[in-house]
Amino acid sequence: MKKKRNKHIQLNNEKVMRAQHKAEFMRKFKHYFVLISDEQTYKMIPSIILDKIYEFRAPSIRVVAAEGQVVPFHIVKNCRKLLSERMKTFRFPLELTCTKEEISAEDYFSVAITVFRFVNAIIDSNFHNAAEIKRRARKEEFMGETHQKAMNHLARVLNIITGLNSNLGNRLYWSTLDVLYTLNGKEGTFQVVNIYSYVPEKIQANIDGVVRPVSRVAWGINIPDPELKKVNIDLKDLGGVFTKSNKSFEVYIQSHALQRLSERLDNIHTGILHNNLIESLAHPVVHRNTYGNIFIEYRLNFKKVGYLPIVFFDSKIIVKTFLFLTNSQTPEGDKLLANTGLSIDDTKYLSINKLSAFMASDISENEKVKQIFIDAGCGDLFDTDKGMLVDPEKLKTRSIAALIADYLGLNAENIDFEEEIEAEQEVIDD
Numbered sequence: 001m002k003k004k005r006n007k008h009i010q011l012n013n014e015k016v017m018r019a020q021h022k023a024e025f026m027r028k029f030k031h032y033f034v035l036i037s038d039e040q041t042y043k044m045i046p047s048i049i050l051d052k053i054y055e056f057r058a059p060s061i062r063v064v065a066a067e068g069q070v071v072p073f074h075i076v077k078n079c080r081k082l083l084s085e086r087m088k089t090f091r092f093p094l095e096l097t098c099t100k101e102e103i104s105a106e107d108y109f110s111v112a113i114t115v116f117r118f119v120n121a122i123i124d125s126n127f128h129n130a131a132e133i134k135r136r137a138r139k140e141e142f143m144g145e146t147h148q149k150a151m152n153h154l155a156r157v158l159n160i161i162t163g164l165n166s167n168l169g170n171r172l173y174w175s176t177l178d179v180l181y182t183l184n185g186k187e188g189t190f191q192v193v194n195i196y197s198y199v200p201e202k203i204q205a206n207i208d209g210v211v212r213p214v215s216r217v218a219w220g221i222n223i224p225d226p227e228l229k230k231v232n233i234d235l236k237d238l239g240g241v242f243t244k245s246n247k248s249f250e251v252y253i254q255s256h257a258l259q260r261l262s263e264r265l266d267n268i269h270t271g272i273l274h275n276n277l278i279e280s281l282a283h284p285v286v287h288r289n290t291y292g293n294i295f296i297e298y299r300l301n302f303k304k305v306g307y308l309p310i311v312f313f314d315s316k317i318i319v320k321t322f323l324f325l326t327n328s329q330t331p332e333g334d335k336l337l338a339n340t341g342l343s344i345d346d347t348k349y350l351s352i353n354k355l356s357a358f359m360a361s362d363i364s365e366n367e368k369v370k371q372i373f374i375d376a377g378c379g380d381l382f383d384t385d386k387g388m389l390v391d392p393e394k395l396k397t398r399s400i401a402a403l404i405a406d407y408l409g410l411n412a413e414n415i416d417f418e419e420e421i422e423a424e425q426e427v428i429d430d
Contacts, residue, residue, distance in 0.1 A: 025054060025057060025110075026050065026053075028111040029053065029054075029057075029111055029114060032111055032115050032142075033115050033118075033137070035096050036096060036138045036141050036142065037136045038136070041137065045129075045133065046127055046128070049126075053114065056188045056189070057114045058189035059188070060084070061109055062191070063080045063192075064076065064193070065195050066175075066194035067194075069196050069197050071173070075197075078161070079165065079173075082164065083157060083158075083161055084106075086105070087157065089104075090104065092149045094146050095149075096138075096142075097138065105150060105153050105157075108146070109150065109191060114189065116143060117189050119137040119139040120139055155222055158222035159222050162195065163219075163274075163275045168253065168258060168274045168277070170199075171197050171199050172197065172198045172199075172200065172218060172219060172228070173196065173197050174196050174219075174221060174227070174228060175194060175196065176193070176194045176226040177192070179191055179192075180192060196228075200217075200218060202215050205318050206313060207320060208311075212256075213255065214252035214318055216250065216251075217230070217251040217253050217277075217278065217281060217319070218230040231250075231251045231278060232249060233249055233251055233317055235248070237284055237286070249317040252318050252319070253319040254318065254319065254320055257308065258274070258322075260321050261274075264306065264323075264353065265305060265324075265354075265355045266355060267356055267390055268300070268388050269389075269390045272388050276300050279299065281308070284296045284297075285297040285299075287307065289330070289331065289334070295307035296310060301388065303383055303384055304380045305380060305384065306322055306323055306324045306325050307322070307323045309321055324353055324355070325377075325378050325380075325381060326342075326376075327344065331377065332376050332378050333347075333376075335375075336378070340376075341408075350400065350403065350404055351398075351400060352400075352404070355381065358384070362398070362399050365401065366401035366402075366405060369410065372408070
């Protein structure tokens with residue numbers, strides 16, 4: 001008897017929730033319909049038609065694995081969660097004649113799209129006053145600037161949710177958006193995000209006399225033009241002796257480079273690190289050090305935080321490793337050494353060979369210590385966005401400025417950093 005009672009309570013609760021959802025959806029429908037017409041026009045819609053509108057409404061955007069694609073369920077689940085969060089929290093102005101009020105992306109792609117489809121589907125003979133409702137409603141207003149802003153936001157969100165789940169050392173993801181008017185035999189307006197996946201191609205490459213596995217550098221691009229983009233670099237973009245060559249090289253990367261990237265740019269989400277790696281390689285800013293090595297700047301949200309040393313193998317460019325900005329053999333690391341005498345062992349001892357040292361320490365509060373890094377060209381390390389952190393709570397602020405100041409003797413008088421320094425140079429693979 002108790003089980004029957006519980007089941008009856010559960011069914012009643014579900015019924016109440018459905019009724020509440022319908023009431024809230026139709027309240028919003030009326031509100032946005034009136035914005036492109038008027039109250040009187042809304043009253044012309046028969047109640048039976050309003051029931052049909054709810055039945056054939058556009059539900060929230062769905063996220064599924066594309067047909068025939070290998071996409072783990074936890075990836076699909078992650079994408080659903082991220083999409084829902086970002087669609088509910090992002091708001092933008094409605095570019096309508098009578099108002100500039102804001103709408104959430106979630107309401108736009110469900111309620112506003114339902115309003116548009118209803119007005120667009122009206123046939124004069126459908127019901128009484130159908131022709132008049134169609135004449136009064138300005139359906140094009142929802143499909144002008146407002147629609148473009150909504151689509152741009154959706155594209156950004158899809159780039160984020162697929163990018164955060166992508167890993168160049170494992171599997172990449174991208175998506176398409178399909179609008180269906182029937183789904184599983186049911187009519188309506190169904191917006192479906194299909195997730196696609198790609199395992200980066202791996203080959204063996206001879207690097208410095210050692211055969212190592214390397215992975216093809218690629219990335220998934222979402223709407224409006226979904227595709228898998230494989231990164232190539234033209235030799236002319238590398239400058240120097242290659243200026244006159246138009247030859248294009250495919251780009252591969254060692255797993256060692258991905259490992260060093262995660263270690264040295266610690267607590268930054270892997271998807272963000274790899275996405276910025278793609279951007280850095282797609283638009284290379286090239287440097288050569290005093291040893292003739294070719295480095296490509298690694299930029300994290302447009303801030304220079306390190307370098308990607310590259311070598312050539314057959315018709316390919318191989319990214320060997322990732323060097324943090326303070327590492328030796330980088331322009332900034334060498335300048336830091338020349339200015340202060342800080343060697344690779346010193347930077348490890350002082351814990352200034354990782355990004356966290358600059359994102360969560362008191363270095364920026366000590367003007368003398370901070371200026372040392374700025375003078376060496378490391379100023380961008382103080383401007384990185386903490387919104388990229390995987391776990392902000394994990395990044396606890398450390399007090400290391402005083403240690404650095406004492407180590408360098410900044411509190412003493414008549415300091416002379418011009419004396420001869422016999423520097424230890426870090427090997428490129430470190």
